[in-house]
């Protein structure tokens with residue numbers, strides 16, 4: 001009993017003593033936003049393709065986003081929504097070059113809905129990590145103004161370009 005207690009206590013200490021770096025994942029963006037550890041497991045909101053950059057993209061959503069998308073309640077997206085955009089250079093399929101596939105990884109970026117915290121940028125917190133080593137983008141927290149400025153083009157769809165893909 002006593003041994004179990006000690007074991008549990010030391011486990012507790014070990015967990016609480018974990019430094020921030022041991023949370024894993026890349027360094028936070030200059031505005032303090034972290035890349036959610038489970039983003040790779042999120043579900044699809046929509047694919048997209050940029051003809052000016054020849055990039056293949058996948059836009060994924062966390063559970064809150066997926067629930068809102070399925071319920072058709074995305075104008076506005078609810079608090080707690082996180083959308084992630086994963087970007088790759090296009091690459092022809094080795095065996096069937098007419099098919100374009102995701103090639104080299106370019107970046108991942110996210111938008112976090114928190115109306116209070118990010119009131120200055122339309123209720124969305126922005127962050128981006130570049131390349132395979134996921135280097136945080138932006139010199140200081142002001143980088144989000146650049147994101148917000150372009151996303152203001154679609155203010156009428158809650159600053160989101162992507163609409164959930166239509167499914168049968």
Ligand code: HEC
Pocket residue numbers: 048049050057059083084085109110111126127128137143144146147148150151159160161162163
């Ligand atoms: C010059 C315009 C422009 C700028 C600047 C920009 N975006 Fe976007 N963003 C877009 C467009 C267009 C899309 C639509 C999907 C695509 O790119 O294929 C998009 C999509 C997104 C998405 C997926 C959800 C959605 O709205 O469609 C996220 C997340 C995102 N951008 C984050 C960011 C972040 C973070 C920054 C700043 C570091 C940023 N964006 C800067 C134009 C821009």
